[in-house]
Amino acid sequence: MPLLNKRAAVITGGAQGIGYAIARRFVDEGAKVILGDVDSTSLQNAAERLGGPEVALGVRCDVTSPDEVQGLFAAALDTFGALDILVNNAGITRDATLRTMTEDQFDRVMAVHLKGTWNGIRGAAAVMREQKSGGAIINLSSLSGKVGMIGQTNYSAAKAGIIGMSKAAAKELAHHGIRVNAIAPGLIRSAMTEAMPQRAWDQKMSEIPMGRAGEPDEVADVALFLASDLSSYMTGTVLEVTGGRFM
Template sequence: MSLLTGRTAVVTGGAQGLGFAIANRFVAEGARIILGDVNVDAAGAAAEKLGGREVARAVRCDVTDHAEVAGLVAAALENFGSLDVMVNNAGITRDATLRKMTEEQFDQVIAVHLKGTWNGLRAAAAVMRDAGSGAIVNMSSISGKVGMIGQTNYSAAKAGIVGMTKAAAKELAYLGVRVNAIQPGLIRSAMTEAMPPRIWDSKVAEVPIGRAGEPDEVAAVALFLASDLSSYMTGTVLEVTGGRHL
């Protein structure tokens, strides 16, 4: 039996990037998936790639709106009968130095990452506590550990997700619900590969393993935290960085 056979997972920001990689790995391990994304057309295309309506459904979701996140969770129950795993992955960047960053840019990033994760936690926990089980995986970033130039908004949000994860883990542990977080480092993606070669090379040089990570390598850690392999872990933050920023 595969690690997630018979379980239903919700993945926010699931239309592409890390979210899609996580969903793809979950499906390979027997899960059924609800993909939440503000781009419902892209999410629909992603759901088709995952195997169509028998295993994956797409739902438009703005994670800053609690009602839409609650609707995403409800879609898992309506379509597949349970909610066993919640992956709070949706995110954006609005990079700028402290001097140039606008209040709107700050607010947007905090809303999507920090409030969005809180909305996902709250909606999923309401269902999982009644079921007496569940795994919630929050996507932080190594930026939340060390801080990055031009990312006072993003670094603050990702650090906040760590604190939120630990607090929620303590609240929900006695109910059978586990809450953990992942802090990816330099992961190969369309966004990171768009960096100027000089910047990319300088970042890779900081990685002891000597290369960028692949989305599937983050997805494997998400699978571990979603499955019973991590049954005695909660409030944990796992770095997936190739040793960068130890």
Template sequence: MALLKDKVAVVTGGAQGLGLAVAERFVAEGAHVVLGDVDLDRARAAAAELGAAQAIRCDVTSEDEVTALVAAAVTAYGGLDIMVNNAGVLRDATMRTMSLDDFRLVIDTHVQGTWLGVRAASAHMREHGGGSIVNMSSISGKVGNVGQTNYSAAKAAIVGLTKAAAKEVAHLGVRINAIQPGLIRTPMTETMRAEIWQQRLAEIPMRRFGEPAEVAAVACFLASDLAGYMTGTVLEVTGGRHM
């Protein structure tokens, strides 16, 4: 039986990379999916390929647009069972060269965007019998990376946000968990310089990069009833890196 049969899910940053892989797995498991992304054309193309999906333009730093995204899912499919806060950006630079604007953009997109998604989704779920929220952190939020003071700070903050929010709504049937992917082959990570890729590959006991589908499988597990007694947890999908 499909794990997410007739469930309604929203995935931010769903037009490509990890978000699209999550959406693909959710649809394969029987869910209806709404893709939220700033690139509406790409999101629409992805939704057309998926079939059981719709696309909505959403800048996750905008309270109004995140609220509208959740409302669109409820209007289209009659409810909201799953929210995946995945949207993100990179603006890597050392502290000496990083601009304040680039620091703020990464913090706002990841932390504020996740908080807005958690708040909007849980507000609906708590009134309708519960649901599952999955936040996308990163192993960078556990160990930190040179040139990523903004990104590492943001991804660490998502862990704390996940745990605090999970405590607030657990008694209402809303579960909130996080995933910390390691080095996953996505359009965003492939912008890294070749020597950095090789350096990080050497740190992975499994001696390979992860694939988006492997992160999507964990998101599907957390979204499903298989994880019904899990909340406030952080699952690492890293090939053993930084154990």
């Protein structure tokens, strides 16, 4: 029996990168998925690659808008009849030093990561409570939220906030059978990370005991674990996927 057989999942930021890897892993394990993303073209291409409307549907969504996030949950209910899993993955970076960062750069990162995650948890919890069948909510934090990174006062603050939010929500929702956990990836290979200057890449690699960057599929495997019954007695946890960096 597939681990997520007949379950319906919403994944924000699902058109590419870690979000898409999670969606693909979920579909492989029997789930139906709603992908939310602001990139409409990539979104539709991703849904088609996952198998089309019978298993995957793309819905444009800006997670800073509660109404648009609610649209993802409505699509899950209308298309697949349930909402069993939410992955709050959507995110952006606007890196700059504390001295040069603009207020807009700070506000935008906080809005997408922190308010976007709050919109997702709040909306999904309401649906899951109504269904009375429990559920799993997975929030993407980051190693930056644990140790802080130069040039990322906005991103580090938001990702640290996601950890606190996850723990608070886990306490509030446990008696409804809704589990809330977080994943904190480290250096994961992607188009964005591979575009960084070689010196910065080498510095980060020197901090990783396992001596390599992670792959999106390795984060997806952890998301699968947290979404499935394999983690049925886990809530309020933060699982680091970092190769041992800053352990």
